[in-house]
Amino acid sequence: MTCLPTTAGSKKLGLVIDLDICVGCHACAVNCKEWNTSGHSAPLTDWNAYSDDAEEDGDEGAWGVWFNRIHTYEAGEGEDARTVHFPRSCLHCETPDCVTVCPTGASYKRAEDGIVLVNADLCIGCKLCSWACPYGAREYDKTEGVMKKCTLCVDKIYNENLEEQDRVPACVSTCPAGARHFGDLGDPDSDVSQLVAERQGYELMPEMGYKPVNRYLPPRPRRTKAEDFGAPERLADLAQRVPAGETTSDASGLLGWLDTMLSR
């Protein structure tokens, strides 16, 4: 087993993901793949990439290692069912079992910022960590024989070869909808902590006790009634400008009202 850092600081780097505006476009997942396939845990191996392997159970197409996957599903029934786009990656838990179950010390949590990483040199590919993680965040690279996972772009967020504003995880800088935020969730004054407070951001499955650092912002209530938008239910209530009668049921009524002087 592997110990969690005993000297952990207060810094808890993580992501805040806004489920109200995520359109499920996969931009974050692909940009993550693109950065990380040449990054700290490179490569993010793909198999049957062009369907030229003889797959035993029929060709199901390409598959590979991804640190971030988007799931789209519907909750509820009928027209009111909510379509949810749910991006899923490592939550960089404060007390993750994926680290403590590791028999070699390969899986570890950084003391300085809380990022959970895998040291490929020590990993024996036993997959205990993937069994321990309830979020399904770990990805086994069968070719390399090691476990891989989201690094929070540890080789990007501190990278002095990049401009300062680019030092955020790839999934955050690329997100077209602006649904992903990065920062120190250990600092109550940070932008991300404030956003979580303001929008009642929540942690996934807190009952498991792993204290995930990442937060999800819930969808805002949908506004499908006129009053939700501050509008009257009936146009007639808005039609104060019609001088004669509440509405004009035929053309003569409206055209009569058109008698006002309008200058070009």
Next chain:
Amino acid sequence: MSINPFETVVETVDTSPPVSDETKFTTCYMCACRCGIKVHLRDGTIRYIEGNKNHPVNKGVLCAKGSAGIMQHYSPARLTKPMKRVGERGSGEFKEIEWDEALATAAEWLGDIRKSDPRKLAFFTGRDQSQSLTGWWASQFGTPNHAAHGGFCSVNMAAAGLYSIGGSFWEFGEPDWEHTKFFMMFGVAEDHDSNPIKMGLGHIKTRGAKFVSVNPVKTGYSAIADEWVGIRPGTDGLFILALVHELLRAGKVDLQYLVRYTNAPWLVIQDSGAADHGLFARDDEGRPLAFDKSSGKVVSALEADITPDLSGEHVLPDGRKAVPSFKLLAERYLDPSYAPDAVAAQTGLDAATIKRLAAEIAHAAFEQEITLDVPWTDWAGRRHEKMIGRPVAMHAMRGISAHSNGFHTCRALHVLQMLLGSIDCPGGFRYKPPFPRPAPPPLKPVGRAEQIKPGTPMAGPPLGFPMGPDDLLVDDAGNPARIDKAFSWDAPMAVHGMMHMVIHNAWAQDPYPIDTLFMYMANMSWNSTMNSKGTMEKLTDKDPETGEYRIPKIIYSDAYASEMVAYADLILPDTTYLERWDCISLLDRPICDADGAADSIRQPVVAPDRDVRPFQEVLIDLGVRLGLPGLTHEDGSAKYPGGYPDYIANHERAPGIGPLAGWRGADGTEGGKGAPNPDQLKRYVENECFWRHEFKPEERYYKHANKTYLETATKLGFIGAPNQIIMQLYVEPLQQFRLAAEGHGANQPPEKDRERIKRYFDPLPIWYQPFEESQVDTGSFPMHAITQRPAAMYHSWGGQNAWLRQLHGKNPLFMNRKQGEKLGIADGDWVYVTSHHGQIKVPVKLMEGVNPDTAWTWNAIGKRRGAWNLGKDAPEATKGFLLNHVISELLPARKDGYRYANADPVTGQAAWYDLRVRIEKAADDRPEAVSEPQFPVLKTAPTAERPKGPLQYKGRRGQ
């Protein structure tokens, strides 16, 4: 020190590794969005592609497609060398040849045609971003038979917009993301402007504006809407006109706006039976007339300081009667047949919902008015202290355009926006320059037989904007002059051409036989055609008498081994988008935004490692070989010896106007117009490959009537003169066509078309049942079937991409769960989908968020076995499918046997979404079932090699 085996061994993480040894900016081409990208290179290999933070389109973000550019660039489907066909057409048997031979062959074929009858070249380009070059080249060659893919894509939106407001939706306009309070989106899936729309939606939702999505399917954008309006396909027009009805009834229209900015007060001649009935009354100088209430006289409607009437009946100087166009409009839509209660059932919506949405729209527009403290000057020189905004914005795309009633539906949407006064005001729909242009732009199509001369360029472009029957490209008998029948009585306002009809017509030799079909980047034997199987047959059909192919020669250029490659006789392999120069020109489809004019370039980021050439380079080379005057000096030498980049920098379309607007003038100090600058491309590269001219705050709204803007636009070369651009509620050219159908004028439609023209050329928007629905037995074909594009895939291109195909490697037919249960269909079942044209067998996925009468699937995931250098059992081919197989390119035969194109009768827009089907559970639902139809495995043309074993890309040399 002893080692404690339970203590964590700390890894030394290099948190600051070198990312790249070089970065280059260029423009993405993973879809039509044209985002700026920054490409990181390591050892000359692509390490990482990110969005360019400074770029006006994407401001640093990048979608899934753009981020997968590495895999597109290194795709094993890349063609490697020119080829000529050696087996039967369609067999995929090719011989690799040298470029000299390829170009000489093409030049010989084309040269023969040009010397005899240039019309025998049909040159059609697909997802071409260089249409200002390709269209001009066709014109230089002398053939009218040119268009890009607009006819099967967006022409309803373009035509309806340009004839109505001098601008359009799609990527040519945008909602005022900063100020709108009520945003309504019609039929928009992931498409053009995909990153700007995602950025905008995130922004307006965060600001608290209401977002309504009108779409039969609730995925993607619709999933995050405040309100999803799951309308029945093809009925949006009814819904929109019901909103118009409600607003008119309540008097909630912006009359001041209508009087100032639209033709609402223009007098329409009321003289039933006369040759000018329904046209605008005009004075001797051709100016439209209005009735001025102040003076009590009929005066020029273009005068600034008049008080026009909108409602009366007036007597013209010649004694005839005329009424303002607004009166006709109001009378029409106040009719109870447009009331929500009357249309609700057909649209599949509740009348109460329509009424409430009308109230919310009116509330946003009139009670939530926006005022910007920005003084501005109108076209007549009058200063206004503030900019008043009606913060209701609309956006619409393919769900509106891909129906046979799409032109009028899109017109209805523009009429709704005009009535609200929300076009180009704060909070409304905004033009992107170079729009607005006069509605429509003053450009006529060229291509009638008498305008074609062997060995001679045409006098103008093959595409333009007809103003009436005299501008059609037909002969004296009314027969089409173009191979696609665009600008004929079949589709008089086919302003983007009708690429979807080219193969059928060329095969049918109707209206005449052609010799060479030359195509670029268009997968016309597969996902970019209706009736894919029939199209393959037409491409390979031979004349039994001569044994020759009915389409004698086919030249095709593509970067990849698409399904179309096997059907060509000569292949000109293109580069990837990272290996080339390109210009994203203001003469074509620029990257402007509402606050600025912009254009951009692509530069080669890496050199090709195959014997391939950029298509535009090849086109210019061919032009020199053919001696096209625009590309050669009198002695036959090349005008642009430096090829495409030379052309980009030095070609002038009109004095001072070239492909790029930035850094013009010999010293590079002029923008818009100016002499060519030999260093222009260098300046673009220095500026991250784009140029942008930002408008001053006082120029940013009311562009159609804003003196300062109009003067700037004139200076930049967007419009000819700084005149007010008056929006057309009532579109007079439509009435011109209708009058011809009623028996007036020298150019009248053939009898077969007369009733059709009368009916569909209404100067005010109408709604009618989509053609397929009205012509087939809806009892036998009770469901609609449509497609939409996934966010992570662009047409068939994405399927070759090792990363993107993991996201969408197959496509089920999605159906409403309750509807499925009613039909005894469960998740994962296989079903037969049958239309009047054909049948397919496909897997099903049930879902909640879809209109009950609608089934849908992702567009262009399905592949033909063997294409794109994918393994023959790839799920794209076995579990994926195309809906195209059940869509006919022709409507069912009329009584007289004639079959019109499956298209909008006004614009010729392909009516993909008119499809009606029957869905039945297939008995055979074994796990090994494959989608049907299947076709013989395509023999793979020579391509780059598939990597052996696992793909382990690390962004370094040797990968």
